[in-house]
Amino acid sequence: MTPTLRVCALYPELMNIYADRGNLQVLRARCAWRGLGFELRGSTLGDDLDPHAHDLFYIGGGQDRDQIAVAEDMVGTKRDGLHAAADRDAVILAVCGGYQLLGRSYQLGEQTIPGIGLIGLTTVREPGPRLIGNCAIESEIAGGSRVIAGFENHGGRTYLDSGERPLGRVLSGHGNNGRDGGEGVRRGNVVGTYLHGPLLPKNVWLADRLVEAALGVELQPLDDGLEEAAHRSARRAAGV
Amino acid sequence: MLAAKLAVARAARVASRRLRRGGTTVPGRLLLRLDPRAIAALAPRLGAGSIVISATNGKTTTAAMLAGILEREGVRTIHNHTGSNMSWGVATAMLDTRLGGEELGLFEVDEAWLPAVARELRPRVFVLSNLFRDQLDRYGELAVLAERWQKMAGEHSGTARFVLNADDPLVADLGRGRPLVAYFGVEDDSLALPELQHAADSKRCGRCGHPYAYESVYLAHLGRYSCPGCQQRRPEPGIVAERVVLHGMAGSDLRIRTPSETVDLRLPLPGLYNVYNALAAAAAAHALGTPLADVATGLEGTRAAFGRVETLQVSGRPVSIMLVKNPAGANEVLRTLALEDGQLDLWVALNDRTADGRDVSWVWDADFEGLADRIGRVTCSGTRAEEMALRMKYAGVEGPIVVERDLERSLDRALAAGDGRALYALPTYTALLELRDLLADRGVAPRWSA
Numbered sequence: 117m118t119p120t121l122r123v124c125a126l127y128p129e130l131m132n133i134y135a136d137r138g139n140l141q142v143l144r145a146r147c148a149w150r151g152l153g154f155e156l157r158g159s160t161l162g163d164d165l166d167p168h169a170h171d172l173f174y175i176g177g178g179q180d181r182d183q184i185a186v187a188e189d190m191v192g193t194k195r196d197g198l199h200a201a202a203d204r205d206a207v208i209l210a211v212c213g214g215y216q217l218l219g220r221s222y223q224l225g226e227q228t229i230p231g232i233g234l235i236g237l238t239t240v241r242e243p244g245p246r247l248i249g250n251c252a253i254e255s256e257i258a259g260g261s262r263v264i265a266g267f268e269n270h271g272g273r274t275y276l277d278s279g280e281r282p283l284g285r286v287l288s289g290h291g292n293n294g295r296d297g298g299e300g301v302r303r304g305n306v307v308g309t310y311l312h313g314p315l316l317p318k319n320v321w322l323a324d325r326l327v328e329a330a331l332g333v334e335l336q337p338l339d340d341g342l343e344e345a346a347h348r349s350a351r352r353a354a355g356v
Numbered sequence: 357m358l359a360a361k362l363a364v365a366r367a368a369r370v371a372s373r374r375l376r377r378g379g380t381t382v383p384g385r386l387l388l389r390l391d392p393r394a395i396a397a398l399a400p401r402l403g404a405g406s407i408v409i410s411a412t413n414g415k416t417t418t419a420a421m422l423a424g425i426l427e428r429e430g431v432r433t434i435h436n437h438t439g440s441n442m443s444w445g446v447a448t449a450m451l452d453t454r455l456g457g458e459e460l461g462l463f464e465v466d467e468a469w470l471p472a473v474a475r476e477l478r479p480r481v482f483v484l485s486n487l488f489r490d491q492l493d494r495y496g497e498l499a500v501l502a503e504r505w506q507k508m509a510g511e512h513s514g515t516a517r518f519v520l521n522a523d524d525p526l527v528a529d530l531g532r533g534r535p536l537v538a539y540f541g542v543e544d545d546s547l548a549l550p551e552l553q554h555a556a557d558s559k560r561c562g563r564c565g566h567p568y569a570y571e572s573v574y575l576a577h578l579g580r581y582s583c584p585g586c587q588q589r590r591p592e593p594g595i596v597a598e599r600v601v602l603h604g605m606a607g608s609d610l611r612i613r614t615p616s617e618t619v620d621l622r623l624p625l626p627g628l629y630n631v632y633n634a635l636a637a638a639a640a641a642h643a644l645g646t647p648l649a650d651v652a653t654g655l656e657g658t659r660a661a662f663g664r665v666e667t668l669q670v671s672g673r674p675v676s677i678m679l680v681k682n683p684a685g686a687n688e689v690l691r692t693l694a695l696e697d698g699q700l701d702l703w704v705a706l707n708d709r710t711a712d713g714r715d716v717s718w719v720w721d722a723d724f725e726g727l728a729d730r731i732g733r734v735t736c737s738g739t740r741a742e743e744m745a746l747r748m749k750y751a752g753v754e755g756p757i758v759v760e761r762d763l764e765r766s767l768d769r770a771l772a773a774g775d776g777r778a779l780y781a782l783p784t785y786t787a788l789l790e791l792r793d794l795l796a797d798r799g800v801a802p803r804w805s806a
Binding site: 129132133134135137138141142145179180181182185246248249250267269312313314317318342343345346348349350353 | 489492496497498499500559560565708714715716717718719720721739740741742743745746747749750757759
């Protein structure tokens with residue numbers, strides 16, 4: 117039987133500010149070109165979440181106002197489901213605001229926005245400008261060392277607990293907090309990152325690794341001439 | 357003292373024009389460096405006061421339409437018509453003011469700069485049309501910008517008149533409970549889209565956070581909405597566009613209705629977005645007392661601002677130039693192109709310079725999918741050409757996708773490939789400026805002058 121990638125997009129109508137749709141379009145197209153099935157469901161405010169019904173969970177970034185509503189709902193209705201999904205090694209990809217929500221909390225001035233506590237990290241809005249710009253990191257997620265390129269735009273500074281590992285080491289840009297040289301987080305099949313642009317169109321190799329992890333299959337290469345040129349273009353923009 | 361500073365800035369403008377720069381940035385910047393309050397100091401010289409126009413999309417065209425209407429009425433304006441719309445662009449235009457002058461200041465102002473510029477200028481009229489997701493790296497989140505506009509509306513409430521788009525919930529909210537507010541809006545359900553577009557942003561009520569219910573969606577998040585939570589509704593507009601028929605690139609027919617009269621007209625610019633621009637200009641002119649028949653005549657005589665749907669003959673082919681810079685604007689351009697016949701030949705130039713926004717994510721929010729099977733060929737250019745090409749591939753374009761970063765070479769390749777059919781050129785802002793210079797060098801478009 118042809119495997120089907122079953123994707124659950126969290127809050128697709130709210131957490132989509134940095135063209136997050138592009139990540140889903142890349143997953144869909146690359147499944148189709150390989151003859152794999154692709155199924156996309158949304159889970160938004162008030163919906164529960166079945167950890168066994170999906171292979172890949174995706175959450176993007178939102179405006180601050182929406183993110184507060186999302187955080188409360190996520191803690192209330194989806195925390196247990198996402199913990200269970202991570203326990204069964206489903207892929208969870210969280211970008212920007214969604215990445216912040218994987219942690220314990222986001223301290224925004226007087227306000228503490230709760231997270232689902234899946235990963236040992238906290239985010240703080242410190243004085244100073246938003247961290248904005250093209251960014252490139254070096255990641256070991258595919259075994260050897262590879263570059264992930266994208267664009268970051270975040271006010272929050274994220275700090276990982278000592279037991280957690282970043283997704284990659286910053287080659288150019290700010291990363292998690294502009295200080296420790298780390299960007300994003302990775303634990304098993306859970307990946308969090310500030311890189312949008314969107315992420316997967318600029319790094320289709322990463323999309324393929326995530327699909328392989330989600331389905332437990334090995335993918336055949338595609339004709340990626342244009343994809344590789346786009347990846348080089350994003351790297352060039354970051355000066356790497 | 358002011359006179360001396362003006363003289364220095366005016367001399368800089370002469371020099372800058374000689375260098376074939378437009379001369380719209382340096383003189384104003386210099387003047388503001390010499391006197392940071394220069395705009396406020398010069399504002400009283402505008403005997404007829406001033407009017408500011410702002411929006412994410414359509415500022416330049418709306419201002420050009422309004423200027424066209426007012427010129428026919430014999431109103432003399434001081435207008436930053438080249439679209440240089442940050443504080444220094446306004447300051448540069450104000451170099452033309454004189455003591456005892458009777459002109460009206462007509463300024464399009466960048467949406468982020470508007471509160472600061474308005475504080476200096478103290479305009480008589482604000483014309484505010486839309487707020488869309490745009491250049492998040494530069495403008496930040498839409499909600500934050502809307503809050504700054506809300507604060508600005510409070511500062512000018514009672515002293516200025518506000519002409520607001522009722523169909524944009526964020527803009528409509530600026531006038532609630534305030535005096536001297538006039539609303540405009542579209543009322544024509546033949547234009548309604550099946551659903552909110554993907555990039556629509558202000559989908560939830562600013563007061564109670566409940567998602568808006570839309571009776572009709574016209575463009576991005578513009579439409580007829582109400583909030584099921586707090587019952588807040590779209591304000592009833594006093595100036596309405598109805599019976600709108602879009603004829604693709606050829607333009608549109610519409611009727612403009614006020615409480616007391618109606619007028620039918622043919623707008624020579626295409627697309628519903630230009631209907632909104634025309635309606636904003638009409639509402640502003642109406643607020644200034646222009647008779648509706650004269651408004652219609654002025655709008656019918658509108659010429660496109662450069663790169664806002666202009667068709668030129670280049671190497672024997674008609675080339676239609678349409679600026680694209682954010683999802684909402686790009687979607688309207690794509691919607692207009694969908695009304696054209698046959699397979700389309702496109703040239704798209706995606707730059708990532710500061711004025712374009714360094715973040716090119718937005719191309720994934722624009723709905724290229726809807727036009728993909730109509731695109732026979734696309735040539736991608738600009739500093740991020742490869743990423744534009746990738747977007748086209750994933751949108752489902754099956755015709756040739758050509759990548760050539762160099763703007764001039766890519767244009768020549770695109771022109772050479774066609775068979776005399778129209779070429780549709782979609783540049784981002786700085787690519788448009790490059791294209792303009794290139795076409796002027798070839799003598800097919802006039803050199804831009806300030």
